Amino acid sequence: MRRAFYNRPVLEVARDLIGCVVEHEDCAGVIVETEAYHDSEPASHAFIGLTPRTRVLFGPPGVAYVYRSYGIHALLNAVTEPEGVGAAVLFRALEPLSGIDTMRARRGVSAERELCSGPGKLTQALGIGLEYNGTDLVRGPIRIAPRPRAWRETHVAVSPRIGITKAAELPWRFCASGSRFLSRSR
């Protein structure tokens, strides 16, 4: 996608990313679940303002924000909105498209539904670690491609975000309706 795609309100970008394709080297998957985060609400890392950790979130749109969660997992976000606004879309689940055997090897499981059905799972499957924080989503190495034709008319379901304690009531989670590749937690 072009830079202008990301330079829009985070809720629009989070919804429009459903059905698009994340590509990294030989692996790719269709985005079936996202969440939006914005510096105006306390669940966002950017809520505390500009710090070394949140520098990327307040930077230009179309950049990857990757951070470590619970000391174990790397979580991938796409920075949105103009520079100076701290907003990003969390990638929560993909439907595997290509490089599936590579994903199986990295994840250590074989079932396709277990490869990318969670924010920590999909980064492991695609080989995305903290070293990708701040990299460009327009030029790569990680890129987002437009929806394949089959995903052009996908219905998007909206619901509250998962796994947070603050601002948990906001309906800022977006899913491809009926997908069998969503994350399972609540």
Next chain:
DNA sequence: CATGGGATTGACT
């Protein structure tokens, strides 16, 4: 410099 808390996952009861 010490402390505490996660935008999670997988193993176990």
Next chain:
DNA sequence: GTCAATCCCATGC
């Protein structure tokens, strides 16, 4: 259903 693993970073002394 419960729970531990594990580490970056923000905060407070």
